[in-house]
Amino acid sequence: MPIVKRLVFTDLDGTLLDHDTYEFEPAAFAVDQLKRDGVPLIFNSSKTFAEMRELQRAMGLVPSPMIAENGAGVFLPKQQFERKSARWLDRGAYWLVAHSEPRQHWLDLIKAFPKDELSIQTFDSLGPQGVAELTGLTVSAARLACEREFSEPTSLRGSVKAIATFVDFIKARGGQVQQGGRFNTISGDCDKGRSMQWLANLIAQTEACEVRTLALGDAPNDLPMLNAANTAVWIRSAHRSIPAAVSSAGFTISSKPGPQAWGDAVADWLQQKP
Numbered sequence: 001m002p003i004v005k006r007l008v009f010t011d012l013d014g015t016l017l018d019h020d021t022y023e024f025e026p027a028a029f030a031v032d033q034l035k036r037d038g039v040p041l042i043f044n045s046s047k048t049f050a051e052m053r054e055l056q057r058a059m060g061l062v063p064s065p066m067i068a069e070n071g072a073g074v075f076l077p078k079q080q081f082e083r084k085s086a087r088w089l090d091r092g093a094y095w096l097v098a099h100s101e102p103r104q105h106w107l108d109l110i111k112a113f114p115k116d117e118l119s120i121q122t123f124d125s126l127g128p129q130g131v132a133e134l135t136g137l138t139v140s141a142a143r144l145a146c147e148r149e150f151s152e153p154t155s156l157r158g159s160v161k162a163i164a165t166f167v168d169f170i171k172a173r174g175g176q177v178q179q180g181g182r183f184n185t186i187s188g189d190c191d192k193g194r195s196m197q198w199l200a201n202l203i204a205q206t207e208a209c210e211v212r213t214l215a216l217g218d219a220p221n222d223l224p225m226l227n228a229a230n231t232a233v234w235i236r237s238a239h240r241s242i243p244a245a246v247s248s249a250g251f252t253i254s255s256k257p258g259p260q261a262w263g264d265a266v267a268d269w270l271q272q273k274p
Contacts, residue, residue, distance in 0.1 A: 003209040004274040008034060008266060009067075009196050009225060011217035012045040012055070014181045015235045018258045020136065024059065027259035030266040031059055037270060042199070044192050044215070044225055046070045046153065046180050049091075050144040063093065065203075070178050070221055071195035072100035072150035072187045081206065099195060100150040100188030106175060107152055110186065113169050118158035120166070123148065135182065151187035153180070178221040181237070185221070192217075193224025214269050216262055226251055233265040 010016050017024050024031070034041050043052045044067040052066045063077045074097040076088070081095060088095040107124055123131055123146050132142035134155070154177075156163050167177045170186055177184050178191070200211045215222075215229035218237050223245060226232035232251040234242065235258065242253065254261035 003207070005203065005207060005209045005211050006037075006039045006270075006274055007042060007200060007203065007211055007213050008039060008269075009042045009044045009192075009213060009215045009229065010262070011192075011219065011222050011225070011235075012043060012047055012052070014218040014237055014239075014258065015216050015222075016043075016259055016262050017055075019181065019237065019239060022137070022141075024055075024259050027263035027266070028059075030263035030270075031061075033267060033270055035061070039270070040064050042066065042196075044071070044196055046151070046178075046183075046185050046221065048145060048147050048149070049073065049075050049094075049096075050147040051141070054144060065199055067192065067195045067199065069100070069148060069151040070180075070185055070187055071190040071192045071224075073098055074195055074199055076202075081202070097198075098150065099190040101174075103148050103150055103152060106170075106186045109170060109173055109175065110152065110154070113166055117162040118156060118166055121155040121157075123153050151185050153183035153185045156184055179219065180221045181219045181239075191224040192222060193226075193228040196225050197228050212274050214266070216265060218257075220245075223249075231269060233262075233269075235261050235265075 016027055041061060042065050046069060049068045052068060066075045076095040078093055078095060083095055088097055110120060110122060128139050128143040128146050131145055132139045170177055175186055175188055177186055200213055204211045213229040214231045215225045216233045216235055217226055218235040220243060234246045234251045234253045236254045238257045254265060
């Protein structure tokens with residue numbers, strides 16, 4: 001029988017991290033169990049590589065693959081993966097596999113959109129200080145959030161029609177607008193689910209094993225990841241209702257929000273047979 005390798009793919013804000021405080025301590029017991037069991041914890045988030053690398057260090061995790069900016073960039077530690085393609089870009093200790101056009105491409109499109117009926121705030125226009133004020137992050141953490149390579153989080157204010165017109169404008173030019181916990185993020189034709197599946201397949205090929213995936217998320221941009229996983233857990237939010245797509249998908253839905261629910265779900269999954 002082939003070796004079975006378990007992988008945990010997780011969203012961060014509102015899932016592993018508390019929506020308001022960005023703390024992960026209530027989930028620390030499950031993170032420690034993953035470490036003991038040798039199960040990789042793979043961040044799959046709208047956050048940047050810089051943010052996620054800092055979080056890996058804070059959680060005491062060894063360098064592991066990360067999926068950044070809603071699937072737009074997959075970062076692979078060189079110590080685990082040999083380069084397989086010229087498309088894999090050198091990023092120091094990591095290979096970067098890009099699944100989207102660069103950030104500047106999207107910033108140029110945003111600037112080209114007529115804004116008579118729509119107010120658009122971007123991380124680029126806000127800067128670290130503005131992002132900190134809007135999110136509750138420290139300025140140093142907001143600075144990491146602004147180190148984007150492939151996407152641009154936006155706050156859209158206007159009528160439903162105006163927002164729909166903007167979304168259509170981006171889609172007609174090869175992009176998409178993904179709804180997260182706080183922002184609508186503009187990027188290329190990529191998502192968390194396709195990048196998760198790509199990485200799971202790469203690990204299966206590299207290690208000659210079968211993989212079993214657990215995915216956890218709390219926002220609409222997590223749905224592709226949850227749909228692609230063997231086991232999916234929707235982490236209930238204290239700030240919004242459960243989307244109809246979640247209720248009809250058959251995912252496990254947590255009874256609590258945030259990292260405590262995340263920890264309980266991961267611990268339950270680890271007790272099950274692969």
